[in-house]
């Protein structure tokens with residue numbers, strides 16, 4: 001495990017990069033940093049957001065589908081922390097200048113009715129779910145060219161940058177194999193299924209419960225869990241309307257607005 005000063009230094013650099021939409025060069029291209037240290041950096045960078053007043057609202061899972069593992073060349077399931085400042089209201093416009101080089105991916109979101117911690121079964125996880133919804137994640141790696149190693153992406157909060165949630169639905173329906181599409185300006189760019197998420201999206205929630213508890217931050221009632229991208233991610237650009245369409249659960253979308261340099265410099 002790295003020293004506290006080192007963890008704090010990297011956390012500050014990553015937090016500043018995310019806040020100011022500045023890209024960084026890779027700091028561990030040979031992946032020598034222990035994952036425990038990388039997660040400590042992530043935790044410290046999110047603490048800075050929370051200290052600025054952003055509430056913790058849940059967790060996100062990464063590399064839970066083969067499509068995402070292949071696209072990014074990494075094969076370990078990772079997780080990151082969600083804060084209120086990352087949520088984008090469904091149907092609204094997001095300013096592109098918040099990001100460095102954003103991509104979007106279709107996901108399934110859970111919201112919990114009660115806490116969920118440690119080693120749980122699929123049925124136990126389901127019993128803690130209040131509702132499920134189609135969702136989009138905006139990922140924006142803070143590293144140049146969206147290129148990183150496993151410790152680097154973990155330290156960078158698993159590239160998490162924004163998320164959009166559609167209408168919540170009763171979870172007591174089969175959602176293990178729902179067809180879905182990722183669309184930009186009415187054009188379908190990716191086709192997939194919720195089955196891409198570890199064979200069943202509940203497995204992603206089971207993994208989230210275990211990993212969050214291991215970090216002493218057990219999943220709370222009211223928290224959102226993003227189950228991971230079901231297809232490869234796509235780049236987004238100003239002027240676009242981006243949406244996920246999911247069988248039976250409907251749609252979630254957002255507009256991308258071109259930013260001004262003023263908006264960027266005013267951002268805190």
Ligand code: OOG
Nearest residue numbers: 062063068158159228229
């Ligand atoms: C890392 C984050 C992966 C997912 O859903 O698999 C992720 C990245 O691709 O930049 O969010």
Ligand code: MG
Nearest residue numbers: 105137228229
């Ligand atoms: Mg994702």
